[in-house]
Amino acid sequence: MADDMGQVPEVQAPATASGSKYAWPAERRVLGTEVRRVDGPAKARGAAKYTYDINRPGLLHGLILRSPHAHARVRSIDLSAAAAAPGVRATLVIAEPGAKVMYQGDEVAALAATSEDTARDALRAIKVDYEVLPHLATVEQAMRPEAPVVFEGGNTRTSDVQEEGDLEAGFAAATHVVEGLYSTQVQTHVCLETHGCVCEWDGDRLTAWVSTQAVHGTREGFAQSLGIPQSNVRVICEYMGGGFGSKFGPDAQGLACARLAKAANAPVKLMLDRKDEHLAGGNRPSAYARIRAGAAADGALTAFDAQTWGTGGAGQGAGFPLPYIYVFPNRRVVHTDVYTNAGPQRAMRAPGHPQGCFITEVLMDEIADRVRMDPVAFRLKNLPAEAPNAMWRRYFEMAAAQFGWSRRHATGDVTPGPIKRGFGCAANRWGGGGRGTRAQCEILPDGSVVMRSGTQDLGVGTKTLMAIITAETLGLPVDAVRVELGDSNYPFSGGSGGSTTAPSVSPAIRVTASKALEALAARIAPGLGVAPESIVARDGRVRSTASPSTSLTWREACQRLGTEPVSVDGEWEAGLSASGTSGVQMAEVEVDIETGITRVTRVLCVQDCGLIVNRMAAESQCLGGIIGGIGFALFEHRLLDPNTAQMVNPNMEWYLVPGLSDIPDIQVTLVDQPGRGVIGIGEPPAISTAAAVANAVANAIGARVRSLPITPDRVLAALRTDRAGGTE
Amino acid sequence: MASHEPPRPGARPPDAEPLPEGESRLDFSRRNFLKTVGVGPLAASVVAARTADAQAVANPVGPAAVPIELTINGHRHALSVEPRVTLLDAIRDRLDLTGQKRVCDRGACGACTMLVDGRTIYACSMLAIEAQGADIRTVEGLTNGTVLHPVQEAFCEHDGLMCGFCTPGFVMATVALLEANPTPTADEARRALDGNICRCGTYKGVLEAALTAKGVRRG
Ligand code: FES
Ligand code: FES
Numbered sequence: 001m002a003d004d005m006g007q008v009p010e011v012q013a014p015a016t017a018s019g020s021k022y023a024w025p026a027e028r029r030v031l032g033t034e035v036r037r038v039d040g041p042a043k044a045r046g047a048a049k050y051t052y053d054i055n056r057p058g059l060l061h062g063l064i065l066r067s068p069h070a071h072a073r074v075r076s077i078d079l080s081a082a083a084a085a086p087g088v089r090a091t092l093v094i095a096e097p098g099a100k101v102m103y104q105g106d107e108v109a110a111l112a113a114t115s116e117d118t119a120r121d122a123l124r125a126i127k128v129d130y131e132v133l134p135h136l137a138t139v140e141q142a143m144r145p146e147a148p149v150v151f152e153g154g155n156t157r158t159s160d161v162q163e164e165g166d167l168e169a170g171f172a173a174a175t176h177v178v179e180g181l182y183s184t185q186v187q188t189h190v191c192l193e194t195h196g197c198v199c200e201w202d203g204d205r206l207t208a209w210v211s212t213q214a215v216h217g218t219r220e221g222f223a224q225s226l227g228i229p230q231s232n233v234r235v236i237c238e239y240m241g242g243g244f245g246s247k248f249g250p251d252a253q254g255l256a257c258a259r260l261a262k263a264a265n266a267p268v269k270l271m272l273d274r275k276d277e278h279l280a281g282g283n284r285p286s287a288y289a290r291i292r293a294g295a296a297a298d299g300a301l302t303a304f305d306a307q308t309w310g311t312g313g314a315g316q317g318a319g320f321p322l323p324y325i326y327v328f329p330n331r332r333v334v335h336t337d338v339y340t341n342a343g344p345q346r347a348m349r350a351p352g353h354p355q356g357c358f359i360t361e362v363l364m365d366e367i368a369d370r371v372r373m374d375p376v377a378f379r380l381k382n383l384p385a386e387a388p389n390a391m392w393r394r395y396f397e398m399a400a401a402q403f404g405w406s407r408r409h410a411t412g413d414v415t416p417g418p419i420k421r422g423f424g425c426a427a428n429r430w431g432g433g434g435r436g437t438r439a440q441c442e443i444l445p446d447g448s449v450v451m452r453s454g455t456q457d458l459g460v461g462t463k464t465l466m467a468i469i470t471a472e473t474l475g476l477p478v479d480a481v482r483v484e485l486g487d488s489n490y491p492f493s494g495g496s497g498g499s500t501t502a503p504s505v506s507p508a509i510r511v512t513a514s515k516a517l518e519a520l521a522a523r524i525a526p527g528l529g530v531a532p533e534s535i536v537a538r539d540g541r542v543r544s545t546a547s548p549s550t551s552l553t554w555r556e557a558c559q560r561l562g563t564e565p566v567s568v569d570g571e572w573e574a575g576l577s578a579s580g581t582s583g584v585q586m587a588e589v590e591v592d593i594e595t596g597i598t599r600v601t602r603v604l605c606v607q608d609c610g611l612i613v614n615r616m617a618a619e620s621q622c623l624g625g626i627i628g629g630i631g632f633a634l635f636e637h638r639l640l641d642p643n644t645a646q647m648v649n650p651n652m653e654w655y656l657v658p659g660l661s662d663i664p665d666i667q668v669t670l671v672d673q674p675g676r677g678v679i680g681i682g683e684p685p686a687i688s689t690a691a692a693v694a695n696a697v698a699n700a701i702g703a704r705v706r707s708l709p710i711t712p713d714r715v716l717a718a719l720r721t722d723r724a725g726g727t728e
Numbered sequence: 729m730a731s732h733e734p735p736r737p738g739a740r741p742p743d744a745e746p747l748p749e750g751e752s753r754l755d756f757s758r759r760n761f762l763k764t765v766g767v768g769p770l771a772a773s774v775v776a777a778r779t780a781d782a783q784a785v786a787n788p789v790g791p792a793a794v795p796i797e798l799t800i801n802g803h804r805h806a807l808s809v810e811p812r813v814t815l816l817d818a819i820r821d822r823l824d825l826t827g828q829k830r831v832c833d834r835g836a837c838g839a840c841t842m843l844v845d846g847r848t849i850y851a852c853s854m855l856a857i858e859a860q861g862a863d864i865r866t867v868e869g870l871t872n873g874t875v876l877h878p879v880q881e882a883f884c885e886h887d888g889l890m891c892g893f894c895t896p897g898f899v900m901a902t903v904a905l906l907e908a909n910p911t912p913t914a915d916e917a918r919r920a921l922d923g924n925i926c927r928c929g930t931y932k933g934v935l936e937a938a939l940t941a942k943g944v945r946r947g
Contacts, residue, residue, distance in 0.1 A: 036884050036885065036887070037884065037887065037889070039892070040883070040884035040887075040889055040892075041876055041880065041884060042892075043889050043892030043895050044867075044876065044880035044881075044883045044884055044889060044892075044895055044896075044899055045827070045867065045868070045870070045871050045876065045880060046825075046826070046827020046828065046866070046867035046868050046895075046896040046899075047827070047868075048892055049826065050826075050829075050893065052826075052829065052830075053820075053826035055821070055824050055826070115821070116817070116821075117810060117812060117813065190927050191927060192829070192831045192837070192839060192891070192893040192894055192925070192926075192927050193829070193831075193891070193893045239891075239892065240891060241829070241891045241892070241893030242891045242893060242927050242928060244927075273833065274831070274832050274833060274834075458891060459890040459891025459892065459893075459928050460890065461890070616887050617887070619887075620887050620890055620928075620929075620930065620933065623929050623930070623931075623932050623933075624890060624928045624929030624930070625929070626929070627929030627931065628927075628929060651832060651834060651836065652831070652832040652834075652836040652837050652925065653832070653834065653835075653836040657925060657927060658929075658931075659922050659924075659925060659931075660918045660921050660922050660924070660931045660934065660935065661918050661919070661922050663931045663932065663935075666932060
């Protein structure tokens with residue numbers, strides 16, 4: 001998941017596969033078109049079986065007892081009453097006496113019973129005696145010099161100073177200096193399908209249906225933690241209801257589920273409930289930055305000095321790239337991870353980047369206002385050099401033209417009435433890349449085709465991507481290909497995180513399908529009296545380029561296999577995919593200065609995605625990222641009570657994610673760079689929306705909200721206290 | 729919509745339903761209101777707004793399992809559930825009809841949306857025993873053989889689904905909307921579907937699907 005934290009991305013050369021015999025075809029029939037999801041009908045019919053939907057004969061329901069305290073030591077734990085409760089088949093202690101729980105929702109014990117309701121009843125019968133210990137609910141509490149030391153080695157950990165250039169000279173060269181404190185909140189993933197699994201043992205062999213972004217990684221996790229060979233574990237995840245970075249291994253609930261199933265000698269389903277999910281399923285850490293930055297009179301950035309901190313909860317870091325994208329020749333950053341008694345962070349869609357982007361892009365607008373430059377012109381002046389993966393200059397210009405940026409007014413909408421409108425912009429970058437996927441392709445004598453890989457489809461359209469590439473390669477329609485994925489019994493593929501799936505899977509499918517076609521050609525060429533190399537597959541037919549009269553339907557060609565199908569393995573190879581992408585977004589908002597309510601009315605996104613596999617799915621990825629970004633900008637906020645460190649809104653009526661009425665008009669422009677091969681774009685579109693919205697709000701109201709989310713109270717407070725300088 | 733009827737337990741908030749004639753609507757939706765103002769547990773109050781069901785008071789049932797009969801997608805099912813079991817859990821766990829999902833379990837996301845006597849309800853917030861005698865419809869009942877219902881077809885066509893976990897709920901809410909109002913305006917569709925949440929962000933496709941699905945018959 002980790003992306004480089006450096007300021008200027010590594011320049012990636014375009015994929016250079018033109019020499020490979022598996023290179024992407026220059027003329028593409030299916031690739032890059034709009035293809036409906038192959039599993040759309042199953043999902044729309046409610047027939048797709050998610051982990052949560054797996055019902056097994058004799059299935060028991062598992063539940064986890066979680067700590068109500070933010071920090072405590074378990075003195076004693078008594079499961080006897082629970083074990084004797086009606087319907088209970090197995091119990092498990094997770095936090096042994098003496099162990100500490102470090103956040104509300106930390107796992108303490110688990111049990112399995114014949115129904116969820118009986119399990120819940122029994123959970124109440126577990127007696128735990130806690131010694132409640134002092135806790136830290138906020139970064140401010142944890143950073144106080146007199147704070148109790150809650151974490152071994154201290155409540156904070158400060159990194160080495162990152163410094164480049166000559167900061168003093170940079171400030172000496174600055175005509176304008178801007179100082180400010182910027183921050184972003186803790187956001188939770190809110191996967192609609194919560195974390196969880198169904199575990200079933202057959203002797204010492206475990207089958208686990210897991211809602212996971214990594215079937216092979218989860219197999220390894222189960223095997224290691226349970227002390228059984230990986231060959232004894234099968235992990236299945238054909239459908240999953242979202243992960244966004246939070247679902248990579250069996251986790252505590254998976255291991256508890258496996259142990260309960262073993263003890264009860266029956267299959268167990270253990271899914272987190274919504275509250276557990278918010279508390280323990282992961283989150284995006286908070287970010288804070290106190291920054292002093294300078295620019296010369298002509299708008300050239302000269303200096304950047306930042307102290308940053310944030311919390312990833314109990315014992316977890318909270319790093320983010322800063323400054324983001326723009327070139328500050330002289331800079332210094334000192335970062336401190338702050339530990340608090342809250343659920344630990346996990347990777348979340350573009351880890352670190354929305355935070356770094358918001359902080360930098362808001363600062364950029366503040367400096368632009370001070371220099372009295374248009375924000376786009378100011379950015380163009382301070383961008384790093386162009387490269388295939390760093391095309392912001394071009395994208396800003398494209399976006400500005402499409403968006404009508406020239407209609408942007410100077411900061412502070414002076415039109416009468418309470419509704420103020422404004423424009424904002426922000427850029428993004430992401431690394432991604434991916435390698436290592438393997439696949440298997442079968443061509444059966446009746447003409448049917450199966451493509452298999454042990455990757456998983458998080459909802460991004462991986463199954464459809466595999467079908468498209470196979471169909472393109474074999475000259476078949478997409479629906480002629482059956483795709484199987486989401487099973488650790490299939491050939492190895494890595495976890496789906498960091499926009500690595502498409503660049504890892506696509507080349508493997510291309511290579512494997514090509515090899516299958518070669519094998520088919522080798523088998524049928526002698527009978528046709530042509531050289532195998534002369535055989536091509538196109539438009540549902542198999543032809544020989546050497547003999548125009550040789551032309552069979554796909555099915556006729558496959559019938560020549562007799563009874564023995566073609567079955568080949570293939571794997572990822574370099575040159576068909578790349579890492580590194582760049583993009584730009586612009587937003588328009590309406591802010592009601594009487595109520596403080598912000599509405600996003602328009603978002604435009606220009607996103608590079610290399611060679612597009614499925615235009616429809618790529619666009620949906622961008623839409624999804626932007627909508628997530630609107631949630632981050634305006635609504636989402638994990639609120640902890642500062643006194644108790646209990647989450648105040650562990651549900652979906654107080655933890656707010658965008659609904660249909662919050663969705664603006666969104667325009668997506670995908671920039672096709674086919675020469676670069678396939679590039680994943682799960683993360684990048686999620687990065688810049690909040691920053692663009694924040695800048696649009698400032699442009700509208702002439703005051704700056706420097707903290708996310710931009711709630712009405714913050715808008716009203718900014719209006720009262722913080723009038724920004726205008727560009728007039 | 730018969731607005732004089734008290735809301736059923738689990739009934740979705742009124743803004744999820746087409747507007748009764750002559751009634752005006754506030755200019756913001758329930759979700760917007762909650763989000764932007766940050767107050768007002770409206771969903772909870774709807775759930776709490778129980779009708780005084782004289783029968784239930786006179787003949788208390790439970791806590792042990794009781795036999796009930798549910799009519800789902802036109803088929804009768806006899807099952808035995810504790811009175812506390814929700815309609816959603818009864819159907820998912822006991823009848824293995826797993827299309828409708830449980831996501832929030834408290835009337836805030838719409839993933840469990842079913843149609844009960846033609847009206848959308850949050851099946852996580854209605855008890856199974858209360859649904860006896862009603863005509864219950866789930867996503868599984870829409871498909872005629874392998875031919876998709878026009879709403880399902882439209883969701884596929886406009887990519888109104890990604891992970892698909894919210895989809896059955898959206899599909900049912902859209903069916904309810906179009907059965908009552910086959911040609912909704914964008915605003916009407918937005919209001920009708922505002923009780924549903926999609927985390928993958930498929931709203932644009934969902935709205936297009938709701939506005940273009942053709943051939944849904946009035947329910
Ligand atoms: S699960 Fe019923 S409304 Fe969310
Ligand atoms: S498609 Fe994933 S939650 Fe809606």
